[in-house]
Amino acid sequence: MTTATLRIVQKASRVGFEDVKAQYTWKSWLFGWITRVTAQVLFFAAMGLVVGGPEFVLFAFVGNVCAMAALMPQGAGPDTAWERGLGTLPLLVAAPRSMLPVFSGRCAFYIVQGVVEASFVFAILAPFVGFAGDWWWLPVGLLALGLGSYGLGLFLASISIRKPRIGNILYNLVFYTLVAIAGVNVPTDVFPIPVQEAANVLPMHHGILGTRSLIADGANIAAFGQLGMEITIGVGWFVLAMIGFRLFSEGGRRDGTIDLSE
Amino acid sequence: MIMAFRTPNYWMVMISTVPQVILFLSVVDAFDRPDLITNALMAPILMNMWSTALWTGGSVMRDDRWGGLLEIHAASPQPYGLVVSARVAAVVLLSLLVIPVTLVTAGLTYGVDVQVNHWVLLMTTMLVTALAVVGTGIVFSSMTILSRAAITFQGAASYPFLLLGGVFVPLELLPEWVHPFGRFIFLSWSSDLVRDSVTQPPVDNLLPRLGMVVLLGGLGFIGGLWLVRVVLDKVRMSGEISTI
Numbered sequence: 001m002t003t004a005t006l007r008i009v010q011k012a013s014r015v016g017f018e019d020v021k022a023q024y025t026w027k028s029w030l031f032g033w034i035t036r037v038t039a040q041v042l043f044f045a046a047m048g049l050v051v052g053g054p055e056f057v058l059f060a061f062v063g064n065v066c067a068m069a070a071l072m073p074q075g076a077g078p079d080t081a082w083e084r085g086l087g088t089l090p091l092l093v094a095a096p097r098s099m100l101p102v103f104s105g106r107c108a109f110y111i112v113q114g115v116v117e118a119s120f121v122f123a124i125l126a127p128f129v130g131f132a133g134d135w136w137w138l139p140v141g142l143l144a145l146g147l148g149s150y151g152l153g154l155f156l157a158s159i160s161i162r163k164p165r166i167g168n169i170l171y172n173l174v175f176y177t178l179v180a181i182a183g184v185n186v187p188t189d190v191f192p193i194p195v196q197e198a199a200n201v202l203p204m205h206h207g208i209l210g211t212r213s214l215i216a217d218g219a220n221i222a223a224f225g226q227l228g229m230e231i232t233i234g235v236g237w238f239v240l241a242m243i244g245f246r247l248f249s250e251g252g253r254r255d256g257t258i259d260l261s262e
Numbered sequence: 263m264i265m266a267f268r269t270p271n272y273w274m275v276m277i278s279t280v281p282q283v284i285l286f287l288s289v290v291d292a293f294d295r296p297d298l299i300t301n302a303l304m305a306p307i308l309m310n311m312w313s314t315a316l317w318t319g320g321s322v323m324r325d326d327r328w329g330g331l332l333e334i335h336a337a338s339p340q341p342y343g344l345v346v347s348a349r350v351a352a353v354v355l356l357s358l359l360v361i362p363v364t365l366v367t368a369g370l371t372y373g374v375d376v377q378v379n380h381w382v383l384l385m386t387t388m389l390v391t392a393l394a395v396v397g398t399g400i401v402f403s404s405m406t407i408l409s410r411a412a413i414t415f416q417g418a419a420s421y422p423f424l425l426l427g428g429v430f431v432p433l434e435l436l437p438e439w440v441h442p443f444g445r446f447i448f449l450s451w452s453s454d455l456v457r458d459s460v461t462q463p464p465v466d467n468l469l470p471r472l473g474m475v476v477l478l479g480g481l482g483f484i485g486g487l488w489l490v491r492v493v494l495d496k497v498r499m500s501g502e503i504s505t506i
Contacts (some may be wrong), residue, residue: 038423039425169278180288
């Protein structure tokens with residue numbers, strides 16, 4: 001049972017990886033995508049030139065690098081919803097195995113991609129913004145952020161698979177909301193209490209706090225606690241996503257809408 | 263125009279404006295810098311006008327190719343550039359909706375009430391900027407036919423241009439060596455003008471600066487029309503008109 005599930009997850013991840021590979025050539029990745037991501041981090045960090053000074057530049061720099069690691073896994077939503085347009089969904093429903101492991105593996109490569117890309121952008125920009133600290137802890141924090149965000153990404157996928165057209169809208173809305181409130185550019189505590197409470201149960205907030213603490217002070221219990229919290233939140237959203245997929249497939253099988261695109 | 267309303271990309275940009283406005287205002291508010299509210303409001307407005315042109319406007323030609331309409335346009339005696347321009351222009355016109363969305367969000371969340379010094383100048387700048395954005399949309403539209411990597415480059419054309427276009431941080435505060443690059447992007451002239459029209463008592467060198475937006479926007483427009491023609495000719499020659 002478990003080995004079969006793991007095999008499905010592994011195969012699905014392979015499909016996801018091949019998908020990403022087909023999407024880019026190394027040139028379009030480096031000059032297209034990486035240029036854009038680097039510019040995005042710079043754009044927000046540069047706000048420090050008018051507000052808050054060099055301290056803000058560094059704060060926003062680290063925050064936005066963290067956000068980049070979360071950006072890719074959250075994109076699992078729109079990509080999974082494509083599956084419906086591609087016509088593979090009826091096959092997945094008809095297969096004797098549950099489709100849940102397929103969806104959990106499908107976009108898992110985005111976690112790796114997020115960690116690698118965010119670390120790469122960090123390495124490019126760190127000398128220019130005058131970063132000094134334990135940079136080697138960064139990938140650890142980014143990995144926790146990726147895992148946390150992947151749970152939410154899959155949850156969004158379980159919603160947008162019902163309405164693939166809203167996939168991108170939902171993803172952008174959620175991502176920018178998290179960038180605003182999760183402590184990327186300004187600490188979360190500048191917001192009213194209800195907003196802080198929301199940030200508390202969403203990914204990114206704890207992951208960013210943990211990552212900031214790790215690279216500033218080195219290994220410490222509190223930081224690992226935050227990263228643990230980030231992963232726990234991710235698992236929570238992952239469970240909700242699995243429930244969502246289950247409800248979708250059973251509902252669709254019952255009323256015969258699974259093959260209809262909206 | 264109706265097609266744009268039905269495009270999820272269009273609504274994607276409109277809806278993500280709300281958290282973006284909050285993002286910029288929270289920064290300005292956290293550091294207690296009410297003098298920068300104009301920057302905080304203008305950034306999401308220009309960012310999203312640009313993105314709408316890039317995504318919804320930029321996919322006009324690709325949509326035609328997918329829909330099998332490109333062949334008909336290629337056969338038609340009317341220049342295709344005209345059709346593309348009108349459609350991109352309609353999209354850009356709709357993207358102006360981002361202005362009320364931004365102002366309402368700012369009013370509801372941070373109670374921002376903007377006092378503008380030069381309304382006429384602000385309106386003129388926005389109008390001229392919108393026209394210049396049309397040129398950009400046409401350029402990107404034609405590029406989507408040229409290369410499959412265009413989606414990646416469509417994505418790449420956002421933040422680098424917004425950074426050099428000075429939509430939040432004025433270009434003059436960025437390092438000296440990037441100034442010449444930024445000045446080739448009409449956004450850098452537009453964003454300076456918008457800021458000045460709200461905050462400065464008299465605005466210096468008004469006409470030449472507006473002229474630069476018109477000039478750079480016009481160059482983009484002409485370049486875009488030329489590209490549409492060249493690209494269409496190219497795929498007609500190579501027989502790739504309906505390859506996806």
